[in-house]
Amino acid sequence: MSAELTPKQRMAIPRVAMPEQDAQERSGKFCEVNLGLGEAAAIEEARRCLQCRNRVCVEGCPVAVRIPEFVGFVAEGDFKAAAKILREDSALPAMAGRVCPQERQCEAKCIRGLRGQPVAIGWLERFVADWAQQHLAPPSPPARRTGYKVAVVGSGPGGLTAAGELARMGHEVTVFEALHAPGGVLRYGIPEFRLPKRTVDAEIANLQALGVKIECNVVVGKTLTIQQIMQEFDACFIANGAGLPVFLNIPGENLKGVYSANEYLTRVNLMGAYLQEAGGTPVARGPVAVVFGGGNTALDAVRTARRLGSERAILAYRRGRDEMPARIEEVHHGQQEGIEFMFLVNPLEILGDQEGWVRAIRLQRMELGEPDASGRRRPVPVEGSNFELEADLAIVAIGTRANPLLTATCPELKLNKWGNIEVDHRQMTSIPGVFAGGDIVRGGATVILAMGDGKNAAAAIDEYVRGRPKR
Amino acid sequence: MFEIVRNDILAPQVHRLVVKAPRVALARKPGQFVIVRLREGAERIPLTIADADPQAGTITLIIQAVGPSTQEMVATPAGAALRDVAGPLGRPTEIHRWGKVVCVGGGVGTAVLYPLAKALAEAGNQITTIIGGRSAAYVILRDELARFSRQVLVTTEDGSLGTQGLVTASLAEILADPQRRPDAVFAVGPAPMMQAIAEQTRPLGIKTIVSLNPIMVDGTGMCGGCRVTIGDRIKFACVDGPEFDGHLVDFAELQHRQNTYREADCRLERRLRELKAQHQP
Numbered sequence: 001m002s003a004e005l006t007p008k009q010r011m012a013i014p015r016v017a018m019p020e021q022d023a024q025e026r027s028g029k030f031c032e033v034n035l036g037l038g039e040a041a042a043i044e045e046a047r048r049c050l051q052c053r054n055r056v057c058v059e060g061c062p063v064a065v066r067i068p069e070f071v072g073f074v075a076e077g078d079f080k081a082a083a084k085i086l087r088e089d090s091a092l093p094a095m096a097g098r099v100c101p102q103e104r105q106c107e108a109k110c111i112r113g114l115r116g117q118p119v120a121i122g123w124l125e126r127f128v129a130d131w132a133q134q135h136l137a138p139p140s141p142p143a144r145r146t147g148y149k150v151a152v153v154g155s156g157p158g159g160l161t162a163a164g165e166l167a168r169m170g171h172e173v174t175v176f177e178a179l180h181a182p183g184g185v186l187r188y189g190i191p192e193f194r195l196p197k198r199t200v201d202a203e204i205a206n207l208q209a210l211g212v213k214i215e216c217n218v219v220v221g222k223t224l225t226i227q228q229i230m231q232e233f234d235a236c237f238i239a240n241g242a243g244l245p246v247f248l249n250i251p252g253e254n255l256k257g258v259y260s261a262n263e264y265l266t267r268v269n270l271m272g273a274y275l276q277e278a279g280g281t282p283v284a285r286g287p288v289a290v291v292f293g294g295g296n297t298a299l300d301a302v303r304t305a306r307r308l309g310s311e312r313a314i315l316a317y318r319r320g321r322d323e324m325p326a327r328i329e330e331v332h333h334g335q336q337e338g339i340e341f342m343f344l345v346n347p348l349e350i351l352g353d354q355e356g357w358v359r360a361i362r363l364q365r366m367e368l369g370e371p372d373a374s375g376r377r378r379p380v381p382v383e384g385s386n387f388e389l390e391a392d393l394a395i396v397a398i399g400t401r402a403n404p405l406l407t408a409t410c411p412e413l414k415l416n417k418w419g420n421i422e423v424d425h426r427q428m429t430s431i432p433g434v435f436a437g438g439d440i441v442r443g444g445a446t447v448i449l450a451m452g453d454g455k456n457a458a459a460a461i462d463e464y465v466r467g468r469p470k471r
Numbered sequence: 472m473f474e475i476v477r478n479d480i481l482a483p484q485v486h487r488l489v490v491k492a493p494r495v496a497l498a499r500k501p502g503q504f505v506i507v508r509l510r511e512g513a514e515r516i517p518l519t520i521a522d523a524d525p526q527a528g529t530i531t532l533i534i535q536a537v538g539p540s541t542q543e544m545v546a547t548p549a550g551a552a553l554r555d556v557a558g559p560l561g562r563p564t565e566i567h568r569w570g571k572v573v574c575v576g577g578g579v580g581t582a583v584l585y586p587l588a589k590a591l592a593e594a595g596n597q598i599t600t601i602i603g604g605r606s607a608a609y610v611i612l613r614d615e616l617a618r619f620s621r622q623v624l625v626t627t628e629d630g631s632l633g634t635q636g637l638v639t640a641s642l643a644e645i646l647a648d649p650q651r652r653p654d655a656v657f658a659v660g661p662a663p664m665m666q667a668i669a670e671q672t673r674p675l676g677i678k679t680i681v682s683l684n685p686i687m688v689d690g691t692g693m694c695g696g697c698r699v700t701i702g703d704r705i706k707f708a709c710v711d712g713p714e715f716d717g718h719l720v721d722f723a724e725l726q727h728r729q730n731t732y733r734e735a736d737c738r739l740e741r742r743l744r745e746l747k748a749q750h751q752p
Contacts, residue, residue, distance in 0.1 A: 254698060263696045403692050
């Protein structure tokens with residue numbers, strides 16, 4: 001049994017490899033790249049965990065999953081016990097196991113990583129969550145109900161996490177979603193090949209089994225206001241994301257064939273443009289696609305373009321490879337799929353043809369100067385280095401800003417100068433009982449940070465409503 | 472699901488749907504729109520809310536069947552339902568007491584014009600309405616508009632109803648008459664019509680408001696697909712519009728962008744042929 005392994009024996013086990021779809025084959029398809037670990041591989045990987053007394057990996061997790069415990073049960077082959085821990089600690093383990101930047105969080109802290117490779121915590125999380133989905137009944141609502149009603153605005157990772165936590169505490173939770181399907185960025189942003197929609201559906205079904213109600217097509221700020229919501233609910237958690245795309249502000253950005261990454265990915269993921277169904281949503285295709293940016297969204301967009309038939313799918317980033325904020329695994333997968341990485345280039349102009357379609361991009365070469373406020377070396381232009389790159393599609397993936405749709409109709413909400421909602425240490429806004437988290441507070445962040453906010457806000461909301469008289 | 476209470480034919484390929492959407496009916500103001508999806512897998516389509524009955528919890532949508540999605544939508548009978556209706560979206564019309572206002576509607580643009588003309592009339596403006604269509608059958612909402620307009624002028628391209636010609640000719644007559652010259656013009660229709668009207672009123676300095684219909688996906692500002700150039704600034708029609716100062720709109724760009732998906736397949740084929748030719752000289 002694993003319990004009998006000595007630390008030395010554990011240290012001798014090499015990190016497991018993730019089985020993947022063949023890169024050549026998958027570059028034209030939308031099926032998931034990572035196939036997931038088998039049971040034997042998962043047990044072997046879990047046995048690498050040293051079960052440290054000082055649980056630094058847990059500190060690295062924004063939702064504080066009890067990592068050594070669940071990994072310990074996997075090592076013993078008790079997947080059911082492992083799943084119980086995951087379900088208690090995270091509302092969306094199958095998603096987090098797939099899209100978290102583990103290499104900067106739990107796995108970055110893993111003591112085994114000091115000498116060699118850290119335990120593959122993300123892959124084990126995914127394994128356990130997928131196993132639970134196949135083998136366990138969905139969770140059931142808690143027997144004890146508090147009678148308090150909480151509204152959640154937005155069904156992305158932050159909103160869903162808060163909803164799950166609050167439902168397990170016995171509160172009556174309603175989630176309002178603006179789009180026609182729940183999931184937020186998990187649905188419209190992250191592509192099928194990285195996060196299959198059936199995984200999203202399954203985790204949302206689990207939340208509904210817990211008693212969470214989800215109402216789609218409710219655009220808070222338009223269909224309902226925060227004031228109206230607070231007349232009906234004891235508290236509210238705003239997690240509507242940072243949905244306003246930022247453009248480059250260069251000439252040619254309104255040519256046909258230029259997309260924000262949000263639009264491009266929404267057409268493909270949420271609207272299913274890649275299925276090419278009659279009466280469905282179209283998306284433009286072209287032999288050469290150029291994506292501007294260096295984050296996960298840029299990689300998602302460029303890998304999507306490749307799958308939609310672009311012979312050259314180019315990621316153009318103004319800094320260098322080491323400065324890319326994208327997950328390492330995605331960069332690696334992109335390389336396998338034939339994505340061209342063009343570093344230290346800055347777009348100056350998008351050039352069009354006579355019919356108003358993108359024809360080429362005029363770029364400028366950059367070099368790295370002194371570090372800027374983000375700690376990354378600032379790119380500076382190289383004089384006289386301009387060049388043209390033939391292109392059919394240009395996709396802008398340089399970030400998003402706070403969408404004023406909700407905040408504009410709720411002037412009592414205090415905002416910072418970028419339009420993000422200000423919150424206190426409990427994540428409460430300037431309106432008592434109204435909490436906020438995720439991108440609408442942080443600006444552009446990650447799925448797991450939004451989930452962390454959702455979890456923390458749920459605890460604060462629980463405390464807040466319990467201090468109030470029942471309606 | 473949003474039940475279709477009524478489905479009436481207004482003109483060839485133009486239907487009026489009354490749909491149960493209580494929250495939208497309550498929150499809606501003139502000039503706003505909804506995004507509608509008929510069924511799973513269907514496109515999201517922006518449609519102006521032509522009218523609403525908050526008591527009955529219904530909204531009225533006027534839909535022209537121009538493509539497969541709208542064809543399918545108008546063919547859906549009363550009693551059936553639309554899968555998704557989200558809204559009200561966009562900014563409401565800014566209703567001022569302008570004085571004399573000319574409202575111009577071209578084709579199904581008349582359906583978009585109707586709620587704002589009605590609101591302008593209710594605010595005490597004197598409304599003259601000009602509506603046009605290809606032929607008599609395509610002229611819609613004439614009686615409805617007549618209820619609050621001082622005068623309704625009709626133009627048809629074939630002369631089968633009203634004056635033969637375009638709406639711009641009737642507007643030119645009004646503009647030429649100092650007695651009838653309006654304080655503001657509201658124009659809704661195809662982009663070339665709105666552009667022509669903006670050019671008619673520009674030299675006279677008459678405030679001209681147009682309602683734009685670029686391609687949209689989410690309708691909440693998330694995708695930026697509906698971006699339009701207004702003066703020297705980029706605006707999102709879904710959250711900053713859909714109504715803008717007609718004298719500032721880049722109509723040529725709007726028309727180009729509206730054609731994106733009509734041209735996309737042809738363009739892809741042409742590009743692939745070009746590249747193939749390059750590889751095999």
